[in-house]
Amino acid sequence: DTGVSQDPRHKITKRGQNVTFRCDPISEHNRLYWYRQTLGQGPEFLTYFQNEAQLEKSRLLSDRFSAERPKGSFSTLEIQRTEQGDSAMYLCASSLGSGTDTQYFGPGTRLTVL
Amino acid sequence: AQTVTQSQPEMSVQEAETVTLSCTYDTSESDYYLFWYKQPPSRQMILVIRQEAYKQQNATENRFSVNFQKAAKSFSLKISDSQLGDAAMYFCAYRRRPGSQGNLIFGKGTKLSVKP
Numbered sequence: 001d002t003g004v005s006q007d008p009r010h011k012i013t014k015r016g017q018n019v020t021f022r023c024d025p026i027s028e029h030n031r032l033y034w035y036r037q038t039l040g041q042g043p044e045f046l047t048y049f050q051n052e053a054q055l056e057k058s059r060l061l062s063d064r065f066s067a068e069r070p071k072g073s074f075s076t077l078e079i080q081r082t083e084q085g086d087s088a089m090y091l092c093a094s095s096l097g098s099g100t101d102t103q104y105f106g107p108g109t110r111l112t113v114l
Numbered sequence: 115a116q117t118v119t120q121s122q123p124e125m126s127v128q129e130a131e132t133v134t135l136s137c138t139y140d141t142s143e144s145d146y147y148l149f150w151y152k153q154p155p156s157r158q159m160i161l162v163i164r165q166e167a168y169k170q171q172n173a174t175e176n177r178f179s180v181n182f183q184k185a186a187k188s189f190s191l192k193i194s195d196s197q198l199g200d201a202a203m204y205f206c207a208y209r210r211r212p213g214s215q216g217n218l219i220f221g222k223g224t225k226l227s228v229k230p
Contacts, residue, residue, distance in 0.1 A: 031216060033216075033217060033218075035217075035218075040222070040223075041222055041223075042118075042205050042207075042220030042221050042222050042223050043159075043205075043218070043220050044220070045217035045218065045219070048216065048217055056217065058217075091159070093218075095216070100147055100164055100166060101147075101209075101216055102149070102161055102164060103216075103218060104161070105151075105158050105159040105160070106158060107157070107158040108158065
């Protein structure tokens with residue numbers, strides 16, 4: 001399967017701990033996006049990469065959040081000093097970066113902060 | 115700022131019947147893209163259909179079609195011959211034209227139930 005993959009699928013952590021999520025985009029896609037989805041809401045944009053460059057960050061992305069995409073391939077999203085309000089589904093999407101530039105989503109990582 | 119509104123939190127349809135999900139959006143731009151995504155329970159979001167704003171013809175994909183009214187800023191999704199597998203959350207999404215910030219702006223979603 002050559003779709004977008006995310007790891008882990010589920011993460012339970014205690015408040016104050018750091019967590020890191022990984023996203024592997026579709027191989028030829030040069031754009032990668034992170035979204036956060038809370039219960040009963042649509043996904044909200046966090047940040048996006050064009051190859052290895054992080055071009056846009058939402059104000060939702062506090063200083064405790066950091067994202068990287070070394071070498072323009074996979075990406076990681078780290079949350080430091082987690083809070084209960086960080087509990088959500090974290091979705092990754094990738095796109096080709098041309099044409100209609102449709103975004104294809106991964107299965108998400110569900111984070112629960114106790 | 116662009117916004118997307120889905121005014122129907124939940125909808126229900128009988129199997130084999132037709133249902134229409136509503137979506138309105140607000141933008142000052144003339145060139146953009148609109149999408150409907152489907153998110154089945156505990157499964158990943160998949161693209162259902164997309165519409166380019168500069169195209170007057172409504173997009174269709176098999177049993178799925180849209181009614182795109184650019185002046186009214188309306189983008190509804192019609193599902194014909196509904197199947198049990200159509201049960202899911204449906205999200206309407208907006209994106210500015212390529213070359214600019216490419217993130218999707220989503221509505222809150224409509225939960226579609228399909229009755230056998």
